[in-house]
Amino acid sequence: MTERHGHYIDGSWREPSGGEYFASRNPATLETLYEAARGDRADIDAAVDAARRAFDRPSWRALSATKRGKLLRRLGDLVAEHAEELARLESLDNGKLLREMRGQLHSLPEYLYYYGGLADKIEGAQIPTSSIEMLNYTQREPLGVVGAITPWNSPLTLTTAKLAPALAAGNTVVIKPSEHTSYTILRFAQLAAEAGFPDGVINVVTGFGPEAGAALVDHPDIAKISFTGSTRTGSAIAASAAARFIGCTLELGGKSPNIVFDDANIANAAMGVVAGIYAAAGQTCIAGSRVFAHRSVYDELLERVADRARSIVIGDPLQDATELGPLAFGDQLEKVESYVHLGVDEGATLHAGGGRPQVDLPGYFFEPTVLTDVTNDMRVVREEIFGPVAAIMPFDTEDEVVALANDTEFGLAAGVWTQNLSRAHRMARRLDAGTIWINTYRAMSPMSPRQGFKNSGVGIEHGIESMHEYTRLKSVWVNTDEAPVADPFVLRS
Incomplete structure (x- = not known):
């Protein structure tokens, strides 16, 4: 009997609201590998709601950056332990060479270790002002719920490149994987739960772009969209994000x-x-x-x-x-x-x-x-x-x-x-x-930033710079002078 997988929402498996599933086939043999839930707007609503509630809960919001980093490193350990299983699943799902997927999966924990290490290195600054009585400092805060839409060619690697910095910064995430390669992302969510991530911090809704993907992009409680895929789809996502004044990171096409x-x-x-x-x-x-x-x-x-x-x-x-x-x-x-x-x-x-x-x-x-x-x-x-x-x-x-x-x-x-x-x-x-x-080609590291120019994208993935993609900057002013205010109509600095 063919395996059937539901959505992963708020720490549990959910049947699709519409009751429909779709088949994913092995591209080498054309055999059906599994069936995944066909997500729609109702499923996205449930996932985003779970992520929003998780973002506000003390179990995540009050967790120190150092402890978030430890969770990411623990997840990296679990990915390393299950590397062979994940590599084989990904090869079956998208047809890439098993030996290539083994290489990717053995290097994938490095992304989680790297961003786990960066989690408590997100620093603000003290800003000099013209008055010694006025203290001005900055701090970086998480955005909220991040929507991640990921492609079929390297599902786990490209998902982790979004997920790891988003979680390190303190956000919660709803992932919509490609309908062609959902299996390993669902398994990854299970490993995240085993690592100790609170329910609702990581959610996965499977399905098709015009249904689940579009609902995620347009959801009013999404604070940012991170997408890897075609330039045409990226353009539509950028327009939607701009209309709602939210950020987007887009890694799009190339003709290198x-x-x-x-x-x-x-x-x-x-x-x-x-x-x-x-x-x-x-x-x-x-x-x-x-x-x-x-x-x-x-x-x-x-x-x-x-x-x-x-x-x-x-x-x-x-x-x-x-x-x-x-x-x-x-x-x-x-x-x-x-x-x-x-x-x-x-x-x-x-x-x-x-x-x-x-x-x-x-x-x-x-x-x-x-x-x-x-x-x-x-x-x-x-x-x-x-x-x-x-x-x-x-x-x-x-x-x-x-x-x-x-x-x-x-x-x-x-x-x-x-x-x-x-x-x-x-x-x-x-x-x-x-x-x-x-004198090389296709070299890559989680430490090295990647950015597309022109129609190849917006924003940065990988590297320290990508952490800023998942935070917002706040400026705080503190008046330390207890003397009476002389003139309320004068701008202070």
Whole structure:
């Protein structure tokens, strides 16, 4: 019998108010993994109400920052203890390689340890004033109830990047995970309860964006929305948040350039290109999908990348030998396939891949693909595909490639491959992206802040800076002078 999971609200499992459930399938085998509750506005209302009450209860509101940090570290310990279980669940749910998910899950506790350590480091300041009798200081306070809407490509990692700083700052949270990957988020909520988080501090409502997601975004008791997903949805969330004067953190789409200069170590650069676009089957917002190679090394880089693309082992993501698993769901497979056809129609040459491979599984598999004879104005180069499709283009000068790389509506990440130290730092300054990798790609740490430029987002995730995303600043003035007020109509300072 198929497992069935309800919402996690106020420390207990709840059936959906509408009584409906939806199926989640293994994208490699197409077998039904489980059924999750189909949330609606009533379920969101219940979760937000629980989070609001938990925020006001002494069991959370009066808990010291140091004790909040201890809870996060305890949760980190539990995630570490259950890393294999969580990695396998996530691989079954979204099709990513088990060995990649093992790596993510073994590093995930570091996010919880890091923010657990920051919980009691949120400091205010004493502000100098023109009067020695006037004391002015600032303090940072939690916002209230945070709504977190998370994607399907790295559910636990991207949820934790929101949850950990929000909780460290003293907020409570309602999470709406992707309808494609709810399982591990529900399990994570169970571990949080085991760690000792009070009921209602962490709530999970599963369901679809237009129903549960929209209700969460529009809820009047939500103090902030943190969203990772498409630019189109992010724009709608930003408009809703602006209308209600609440904050939002948005990590959105990308079409990141990966630039290889003529003095680069070409073997390493080729592996960096492969890692940038074929890891996770290209289903990552930071995918290096636009590859620019200096004309003098273009042919060599192209053949290295294409040869490696053709030899990538496609198959069951649970097998250690597999290098590329399926796309996460059927619509995504059709989207990727349609973009490849569009690219060819636009004049691109299919240099490698481009179709559905022969695999002993019925899932949503697509070959690692290389497109050449492309230009920066083609839709296949300008629009986010979110699949294993690399467009490789030559360039001649540094100024030319900077202009090409920056000629995009996105600005999430960029890669640079060069052994020229001056050029490396120069490119880091000139490229219009929030993260620049030099002679590497897809490096990440909870300590390093991430911000999207242009249409790639608003606000900061990771790092100390992200703590300010989940707090508000209060300025307190204290008059220590007991003398009578001389003139009530004079502004004090």
